[in-house]
Every structure is written in C-alpha cells, then in structure tokens.
Amino acid sequence: MENKCKKCGSENIIMVEYDGMHPDHYDGVSEIECLKCKTRFGRWSGKELAEGEFEKVGGKEKKK
Ligand SMILES: [Zn+2]
Numbered sequence: 035m036e037n038k039c040k041k042c043g044s045e046n047i048i049m050v051e052y053d054g055m056h057p058d059h060y061d062g063v064s065e066i067e068c069l070k071c072k073t074r075f076g077r078w079s080g081k082e083l084a085e086g087e088f089e090k091v092g093g094k095e096k097k098k
Contacts, residue, residue: 039068039070039075040075041071041073041082042070042071042073044068044070046069046070048056048066049065049066050063050064050065050067051063052088053065056090058089060091064076064088064091073082077089077093078091078093079093080093082096
C-alpha cells in the first residue's frame with residue numbers, strides 16, 4: 035500500500051476501515067484518505083473515490 039498521497043505527495047494520510055454495517059465492509063483497510071487534500075483512494079483499485087463512492091472489497095463490483 036502507498037504510504038503517501040498519490041495526488042499531493044503528503045504523508046499525512048489515514049487508513050480507513052468501513053464499519054460492519056457498511057455494504058462494502060471489509061475486515062481491514064478499504065481506503066486511504068489524505069488529510070491534506072482530502073482525497074480518498076481505494077485500497078485495491080488505487081483510484082480516486084468521489085464523495086459517496088466507496089471501495090468495493092477486492093476493488094471490484096460484486097457479482098449479482
Ligand atoms: Zn493529498
């Protein structure tokens with residue numbers, strides 16, 4: 035996992051876990067949030083998460 039923000043390069047980041055009630059809950063870190071530029075990145079996908087968007091477990095959409 036990256037230990038700095040991909041966008042601004044800040045090391046002021048936190049690892050975010052979703053709680054057990056969250057539809058995309060994973061028992062561990064799901065996203066990385068930069069406290070400097072407030073950008074959130076998916077743990078697996080590495081992509082920037084928009085507001086209200088969450089990282090799917092494994093970085094993929096669930097099969098239906
Ligand atoms: Zn940043």
